[in-house]
Amino acid sequence: MLKCIGMAGNRSGKSSNAKGLWRFALIIATVGISCFSVTCAAEQNRVGIAVCSTTQVADFVRQVVGDRWEVQSVLTPGSDPHTYQITPADVQLVKNATLCFENGLHLEGADWMKNLAADAGKKLVTCTDRIQPIMIEEEGQAVPVRDPHAWFDPANARIYVLNILDAVVAADPDHEREYKARTELYLGQLRNLNAWIIKQVNALPRERRVLVTSHDAFNYFCKAYGFESAAPEGWSTGAEVGAGVTPASRAKAIESIRKFGVKSIFVETSVNPEVIKQMASEAGVQVGGSLYSDSMGPPGSAGETYLGMMRENVLTIIQALE
Amino acid sequence: MRPLLSFIMVVAILGGVQLYMTHRPRVVAYQAEPDAVAEGEFRLEVTLSFAAGPDPFALELEDAPSLLVLFRGQPVLHRTNAIPGGQVIVSDPVDGIVQGQNEFFVQATCANDASLTANAIRVRILRDAVVIAEQTFWSEPGEAIQGALNVTVPPESSAEATVQE
Ligand SMILES: [Zn+2]
Numbered sequence: 115m116l117k118c119i120g121m122a123g124n125r126s127g128k129s130s131n132a133k134g135l136w137r138f139a140l141i142i143a144t145v146g147i148s149c150f151s152v153t154c155a156a157e158q159n160r161v162g163i164a165v166c167s168t169t170q171v172a173d174f175v176r177q178v179v180g181d182r183w184e185v186q187s188v189l190t191p192g193s194d195p196h197t198y199q200i201t202p203a204d205v206q207l208v209k210n211a212t213l214c215f216e217n218g219l220h221l222e223g224a225d226w227m228k229n230l231a232a233d234a235g236k237k238l239v240t241c242t243d244r245i246q247p248i249m250i251e252e253e254g255q256a257v258p259v260r261d262p263h264a265w266f267d268p269a270n271a272r273i274y275v276l277n278i279l280d281a282v283v284a285a286d287p288d289h290e291r292e293y294k295a296r297t298e299l300y301l302g303q304l305r306n307l308n309a310w311i312i313k314q315v316n317a318l319p320r321e322r323r324v325l326v327t328s329h330d331a332f333n334y335f336c337k338a339y340g341f342e343s344a345a346p347e348g349w350s351t352g353a354e355v356g357a358g359v360t361p362a363s364r365a366k367a368i369e370s371i372r373k374f375g376v377k378s379i380f381v382e383t384s385v386n387p388e389v390i391k392q393m394a395s396e397a398g399v400q401v402g403g404s405l406y407s408d409s410m411g412p413p414g415s416a417g418e419t420y421l422g423m424m425r426e427n428v429l430t431i432i433q434a435l436e
Numbered sequence: 437m438r439p440l441l442s443f444i445m446v447v448a449i450l451g452g453v454q455l456y457m458t459h460r461p462r463v464v465a466y467q468a469e470p471d472a473v474a475e476g477e478f479r480l481e482v483t484l485s486f487a488a489g490p491d492p493f494a495l496e497l498e499d500a501p502s503l504l505v506l507f508r509g510q511p512v513l514h515r516t517n518a519i520p521g522g523q524v525i526v527s528d529p530v531d532g533i534v535q536g537q538n539e540f541f542v543q544a545t546c547a548n549d550a551s552l553t554a555n556a557i558r559v560r561i562l563r564d565a566v567v568i569a570e571q572t573f574w575s576e577p578g579e580a581i582q583g584a585l586n587v588t589v590p591p592e593s594s595a596e597a598t599v600q601e
Contacts, residue, residue: 269492276495298495305493312552312578340552 160184161286162212167227168195169410170265171215171241173420174274177300178282178293183212188227191412194384196223200230208234213285215278218242219262221408239281241274248333263408266335268308271420272301307421314428315339322435326371326379328390331407335427344370346389359389371397378402378434383417384409402434471534474589479528479562480505480512482542486555488519489547491580505559506541508532518547530561533589540585542573557581561597563589568597 163184166172172187179185188204189195195217208214208230216227218240231238247260264270279297283290315323323341325332330345346359346367371379371393379394381387381404394401405427411417416426482505494500498516503525505513512527519525544557554577560570573583588598 272493294495301493301495305491308493309576309578313576316552316577 161289163210164282165208165211165214165236167214167216167222168408170420170423171217171274173410174241174265174271175215175278175282178275178278178297180292180296182286182289182292183282186211188230189409191415191418192384192409195221195408198223198226200226204230205233208236211236213281214238215281216240217262217265219245219247219260219264221262237281239277241277242270243273243277245270245273248337250330250333261330261333263331264334265420266332266424267338268304268311268424269338270334271304275300275304303421307424311339311424311428314432315341318432318436321374322377324370324374324376324435325431326367326376326390327405327407328380328382328385328387329407331382332405342370342374346393364389364393368393368397371399376435380405380430380434382407383411400434403430405430471536472591474533474535474563474591476563476593477528477565478530478533479526479565480530480540481558481560481562482513482525482544483558483560484519484521484523484525484544484555485557486521486553487547488515488521488544490516490518491545492547500545501543502545502547504541504543507538512540535589535591538587538589540587541583542585543580543582545580546575546578553577555581557583559585561585561587563597564593569599571599 159182161182163186164172164175164179165186165188166175167187168189169187169191172185175183176185186207188200188207189198211231211234214227214231214234214236216222216231216238219242222228228238242262242264245264247262247264249258250261251258265274275297279293282293286293320340323339324344325336325341326344328345330343332341332343332345335341336343344367346364370376376397376399378400379390379397380402381390383404383406385407387401387404391401406417406423410420410423411426415422417423482503484503488502490497490500490502501514501516502519503513503515504511505527507530512530513525515525540559540561542557542559544555546555555575557573558570559573560567562568568589569585569587571583571585573581575581586599590597
């Protein structure tokens with residue numbers, strides 16, 4: 115009898131287990147289908163693929179297009195745009211693009227993004243169009259060159275975003291209102307960022323506003339916020355324009371450190387830190403930290419967006435120099 | 437018993453509502469008295485301590501005001517060009533100033549290179565060439581100046597106006 119009850123109990127246990135399993139499977143299937151349909155809906159709403167040269171440009175594009183476009187960046191966080199060598203995967207990426215975006219002003223060494231877009235027959239938007247570039251006089255160069263690191267002034271970031279807006283609206287006029295609304299919101303965030311940076315920088319005595327970094331990427335930042343800048347590597351890290359550390363440029367940077375009584379100098383996330391570390395020990399100053407320069411931070415880091423990158427840089431600079 | 441009790445309660449509630457609706461005091465539309473226009477010639481003067489320029493973060497720079505003064509929702513001054521510091525910008529005459537409370541909304545944006553410092557803007561209201569109200573507005577560095585000048589204008593031209601800070 116007991117055995118019989120036991121068996122019956124076992125059977126009913128099995129059947130309730132099976133029911134539970136079925137219910138669980140049903141829930142999983144429903145959730146799965148819902149997620150799949152949400153993803154599909156988001157993908158169906160997409161009107162194009164934007165392929166961008168750098169992480170900064172990709173972030174600006176993302177702020178304008180939202181989920182309406184798929185946004186891809188050729189460079190990954192931490193890569194150097196001056197020395198980048200294109201790969202077959204980049205060629206494929208650009209082939210699938212609706213629109214391509216570059217920084218311009220020869221940030222992309224040997225114009226690799228221009229060449230990629232031209233080879234694939236894709237329209238290329240240069241985000242620095244209409245920006246008044248800072249001219250740099252490089253040692254050994256007959257004519258001054260245009261500094262490509264224009265995004266470091268938030269007022270220039272506005273021009274990047276407006277160039278992107280124009281191109282996106284031309285490609286997809288049906289969603290003009292939506293793109294303009296996102297852009298306006300983002301411009302408000304740039305305005306707040308600018309006011310915040312001014313507030314932070316104003317707390318730093320004027321004589322301490324000297325920024326020594328690996329390469330000359332911070333001229334726009336320095337001009338906007340009243341800093342002096344010095345860098346041993348010149349405006350590009352690549353040898354294509356005769357850049358790179360020369361004994362003369364290194365000596366000049368060390369002289370600047372001593373002349374201005376600089377407390378700290380900075381390494382950059384996309385440039386080999388060794389030169390700066392050696393210079394710091396030679397000049398008897400400390401390395402103040404790492405700045406995001408030609409590339410933003412990896413996903414999950416504070417520097418994964420332009421706003422975050424600028425905020426982190428300013429905090430690092432102020433803490434090291436005050 | 438219970439259905440009867442429920443029925444009585446429903447009747448009581450509905451009856452109460454009906455009674456209130458029929459006997460509530462009537463809402464009479466408030467007839468605003470038109471404000472009496474203040475006598476005299478009014479003039480607005482604005483002086484900036486800094487160079488003003490269109491908002492460097494505006495979506496459309498052409499429409500972005502460098503200086504804007506609104507009175508009763510209408511622009512009394514609206515400039516989109518660069519304005520050098522120290523220049524007095526005038527609106528003369530200013531029409532529609534009434535006896536009693538008048539509010540002027542003032543907004544000015546700094547040209548980019550002037551935005552590292554705190555800036556000020558001086559606003560004066562003159563009645564028959566006599567200053568009746570003046571106020572200075574300050575901005576934090578990097579931010580636009582925004583403020584409201586609240587001035588109470590007396591009926592007689594000779595009496596002094598008051599400004600609510
Ligand atoms: Zn660079």
